[in-house]
Amino acid sequence: MAEHVTGQVNTDHYVRFVDVQKSYDGETLVVKNLNLEIERGEFLTMLGPSGSGKTTCLMMLAGFEPATHGEIFLDENPINNVAPHKRDIGMVFQNYALFPHMTVAENLLFPLQVRGMNKSEQARRVKNALDMVELGAFGGRRPAQLSGGQQQRVAVARALVFDPKLVLMDEPLGALDKQLREQMQYEIKHIHEKLGVTVVYVTHDQSEALTMSNRIAVFNDGVVQQLAAPDALYEAPENAFVAQFIGENNTLSGKVSSVNGSTCTVDIEGGSTTALAVNIDGIGSATSMSLRPERVTVNPPNGQCPNLFDARVQELIYLGDHMRTRMSVCGNDEFIVKIPNAAGHVHLVPGANVKVGWQTEDCRALDSPS
Amino acid sequence: MAQAEMTGDMMRTADGVPLKLALERALFRSRLRAVMLVAPLFFFLLITFVLPIFDMLFRSVENNIVADILPRTVVAIEAWDETSGELPGEAVFEAIVKDMADGKRDKTLGRVARRLNFEKSGMASLFRKSGRKAPKITEAPYREQLLKIDKRWSDIDLWKLIKREKGAFTKSHFLAAADMQYTPDGSIEMRPENRQIYTNLFGRTLWLSGLITVLCLLLAYPVAYLLATLPLRTSNLLMVLVLLPFWTSLLVRTTSWIALLQTQGVINDLLVGIGLIDDDSRLQMIHNQFGTVVAMTHILLPFMILPLYSVMKTIPPSYMRAARSLGATPFTAFVKIYMPNTVAGVGAGSILVFILAIGYYITPALVGGRTGSLISNFIASFISGSTQNWGLAAALGVMLLAIVLVLYFLYDKIVGINNMKLG
Ligand SMILES: Nc1ncnc2c1ncn2[C@@H]1O[C@H](COP(=O)(O)OP(=O)(O)O)[C@@H](O)[C@H]1O
Ligand SMILES: [Mg+2]
Numbered sequence: 001m002a003e004h005v006t007g008q009v010n011t012d013h014y015v016r017f018v019d020v021q022k023s024y025d026g027e028t029l030v031v032k033n034l035n036l037e038i039e040r041g042e043f044l045t046m047l048g049p050s051g052s053g054k055t056t057c058l059m060m061l062a063g064f065e066p067a068t069h070g071e072i073f074l075d076e077n078p079i080n081n082v083a084p085h086k087r088d089i090g091m092v093f094q095n096y097a098l099f100p101h102m103t104v105a106e107n108l109l110f111p112l113q114v115r116g117m118n119k120s121e122q123a124r125r126v127k128n129a130l131d132m133v134e135l136g137a138f139g140g141r142r143p144a145q146l147s148g149g150q151q152q153r154v155a156v157a158r159a160l161v162f163d164p165k166l167v168l169m170d171e172p173l174g175a176l177d178k179q180l181r182e183q184m185q186y187e188i189k190h191i192h193e194k195l196g197v198t199v200v201y202v203t204h205d206q207s208e209a210l211t212m213s214n215r216i217a218v219f220n221d222g223v224v225q226q227l228a229a230p231d232a233l234y235e236a237p238e239n240a241f242v243a244q245f246i247g248e249n250n251t252l253s254g255k256v257s258s259v260n261g262s263t264c265t266v267d268i269e270g271g272s273t274t275a276l277a278v279n280i281d282g283i284g285s286a287t288s289m290s291l292r293p294e295r296v297t298v299n300p301p302n303g304q305c306p307n308l309f310d311a312r313v314q315e316l317i318y319l320g321d322h323m324r325t326r327m328s329v330c331g332n333d334e335f336i337v338k339i340p341n342a343a344g345h346v347h348l349v350p351g352a353n354v355k356v357g358w359q360t361e362d363c364r365a366l367d368s369p370s
Numbered sequence: 371m372a373q374a375e376m377t378g379d380m381m382r383t384a385d386g387v388p389l390k391l392a393l394e395r396a397l398f399r400s401r402l403r404a405v406m407l408v409a410p411l412f413f414f415l416l417i418t419f420v421l422p423i424f425d426m427l428f429r430s431v432e433n434n435i436v437a438d439i440l441p442r443t444v445v446a447i448e449a450w451d452e453t454s455g456e457l458p459g460e461a462v463f464e465a466i467v468k469d470m471a472d473g474k475r476d477k478t479l480g481r482v483a484r485r486l487n488f489e490k491s492g493m494a495s496l497f498r499k500s501g502r503k504a505p506k507i508t509e510a511p512y513r514e515q516l517l518k519i520d521k522r523w524s525d526i527d528l529w530k531l532i533k534r535e536k537g538a539f540t541k542s543h544f545l546a547a548a549d550m551q552y553t554p555d556g557s558i559e560m561r562p563e564n565r566q567i568y569t570n571l572f573g574r575t576l577w578l579s580g581l582i583t584v585l586c587l588l589l590a591y592p593v594a595y596l597l598a599t600l601p602l603r604t605s606n607l608l609m610v611l612v613l614l615p616f617w618t619s620l621l622v623r624t625t626s627w628i629a630l631l632q633t634q635g636v637i638n639d640l641l642v643g644i645g646l647i648d649d650d651s652r653l654q655m656i657h658n659q660f661g662t663v664v665a666m667t668h669i670l671l672p673f674m675i676l677p678l679y680s681v682m683k684t685i686p687p688s689y690m691r692a693a694r695s696l697g698a699t700p701f702t703a704f705v706k707i708y709m710p711n712t713v714a715g716v717g718a719g720s721i722l723v724f725i726l727a728i729g730y731y732i733t734p735a736l737v738g739g740r741t742g743s744l745i746s747n748f749i750a751s752f753i754s755g756s757t758q759n760w761g762l763a764a765a766l767g768v769m770l771l772a773i774v775l776v777l778y779f780l781y782d783k784i785v786g787i788n789n790m791k792l793g
Contacts (some may be wrong), residue, residue, distance in 0.1 A: 111696035
């Protein structure tokens with residue numbers, strides 16, 4: 001909190017949102033009580049559906065929107081009342097916001113000139129920054145003469161050229177096509193690793209978030225649903241929204257009938273299953289369980305799966321490395337099973353009746369939305 | 371669909387028609403349609419815009435009056451050597467007497483009188499007086515009798531003038547428009563200082579138009595900025611206010627400035643009322659340059675706001691944010707990033723307002739008075755009334771057109787006409 005003295009707190013908490021709230025119209029909260037700590041040198045992604053308040057958080061951090069309540073710290077200094085140009089935060093915008101009347105080199109010079117840096121240092125930095133994004137030969141061009149990917153790189157270079165304390169990126173790859181987007185994801189990640197700069201990245205694309213981030217804050221409706229590393233987020237979602245939002249997911253709804261330490265038994269249509277008790281309100285409460293498609297086994301050998309159910313194959317989609325199979329299981333017609341295209345895998349036809357089974361720890365009993 | 375295939379060198383469609391020809395045919399109908407759609411406007415512009423301009427160009431040098439009305443004289447005077455220092459011979463005097471008699475009969479003599487009076491004062495009265503008596507001279511000696519009617523006929527300069535202006539084309543309108551004149555012996559000189567009107571007038575027109583353009587720019591820039599950046603509902607309301615003048619008659623707007631600015635007008639009454647000025651020292655704010663500048667700035671303001679607005683609207687707000695995040699103060703960001711991106715709008719608005727101002731007529735005519743009137747008011751005054759002089763009006767018009775074209779050319783060289791963005 002504000003009264004903390006610099007020496008007493010963990011200085012690795014480089015950026016801190018403390019009880020931050022934001023409302024544009026005085027009626028609804030767009031950001032509801034945000035508490036978020038970002039480590040020095042971390043690549044943190046804010047991931048969430050459109051309208052969940054990610055950009056708003058970024059704008060508050062950059063200083064373009066005031067926080068309605070709460071305090072934001074950068075390197076342990078409260079920055080609520082610091083003007084944007086004094087925050088020393090680099091920013092990459094979705095439309096790049098390169099200045100069209102300046103050449104690429106002039107764009108990069110701009111932050112150095114307004115800082116009054118000496119000429120030789122300016123030239124050195126511009127050259128380094130352009131080399132870093134492999135655009136050394138393009139300094140004399142206008143932004144309009146560059147391709148989308150090149151403009152993107154210039155925008156990244158410009159946000160980094162003045163050694164900012166922090167770099168913010170708001171859906172910077174949104175305008176690129178898929179192939180270029182994936183290539184740029186790696187490039188940005190490598191630049192981050194090389195420079196060790198702290199990055200706060202915003203996207204609504206979960207695979208982008210999983211690829212690039214050290215940690216991901218999943219936003220929904222102005223609230224951080226879960227803050228975790230990519231693998232934890234995928235494998236151990238803590239609520240139904242995260243389970244549904246990250247990766248492909250099967251949802252089974254039911255009622256908790258008994259709790260046994262870290263596991264529980266849940267009654268569902270057509271029987272009952274054991275599951276990890278992750279986020280339930282106790283016996284009798286409604287729960288929605290999350291089960292990843294690749295963790296479901298078709299026709300498992302006897303005794304291998306504690307949970308075994310009848311299933312009816314609805315649709316088969318051949319995807320090369322695996323077969324995506326839609327089945328009806330326990331009243332859920334959208335139950336997806338991924339069958340790897342390995343030697344000796346089962347051959348299914350639509351309409352076939354099969355058994356599907358899963359392990360207790362692969363089935364996570366979570367809160368029941370609505 | 372016919373597939374293109376190669377036969378020899380030429381691409382052909384599947385049924386053997388050369389591809390080029392097939393394409394021509396396919397495009398013909400749409401081309402025809404396009405031509406038909408623009409044809410009415412094309413002819414309208416041809417008749418109401420292009421032809422009048424050529425007519426004006428022609429009239430500025432046209433000089434058929436002397437040759438038409440004094441046909442015998444222009445033939446006879448051919449043989450006269452104007453450098454000899456002597457009056458023309460009897461034949462020329464006979465010719466002019468007969469021409470004047472015909473002119474009197476056909477009632478055309480007044481025209482040539484007015485035309486020559488424009489070159490040399492006193493010619494009108496001379497022709498009118500001589501024309502009345504010329505029909506009575508029916509036999510030689512013509513020269514003696516004419517000199518008896520008026521001895522100004524013995525002025526050699528007069529005959530030089532007639533010989534000079536007998537041709538089908540004349541420079542004299544352009545000379546007059548540039549405040550120059552012929553000396554009696556036919557060379558060209560500047561008019562005496564006190565008779566130079568038009569260079570000053572052109573200078574004043576350019577200066578006032580420039581001033582009005584600058585004032586419009588200063589007033590319009592912040593308004594356009596607001597229009598482009600305010601939330602939609604507020605900016606729509608503001609836009610209505612900007613466009614409101616277009617729904618009001620130009621005459622009404624101009625006359626309401628008279629009501630405001632005149633010595634017994636609203637502003638003076640107000641100033642006197644609050645005791646800021648005495649009743650007998652009311653400000654003269656109209657019928658002078660001040661009136662012209664104020665009223666025209668007001669009337670031309672929308673023509674500056676709209677191009678500026680249309681350019682500013684296309685500047686994403688993220689430019690300013692990017693500049694701020696890169697460390698620029700709001701002022702630096704505005705000057706270094708925002709303003710350079712509005713150059714196209716500034717150029718378009720300025721050239722539009724300037725060109726409109728340079729040829730503006732009605733407002734300076736109503737509120738300009740003597741010191742605040744512009745070149746167009748003089749042009750208009752030569753088109754009708756007692757001072758009618760189509761040639762001079764046309765020459766002034768051509769010079770105005772030339773100035774506009776030169777400015778347009780310079781603008782194209784400096785800013786590039788393709789960068790211009792209007793509405
Ligand atoms: N400038 C603004 N004025 C009013 N409402 C806004 C403004 N910016 C965003 N919002 C609202 O705030 C909510 C969150 O927006 P945003 O932060 O842009 O979400 P995200 O970036 O996650 O898509 C949305 O409902 C949006 O309509
Ligand atoms: Mg956003």
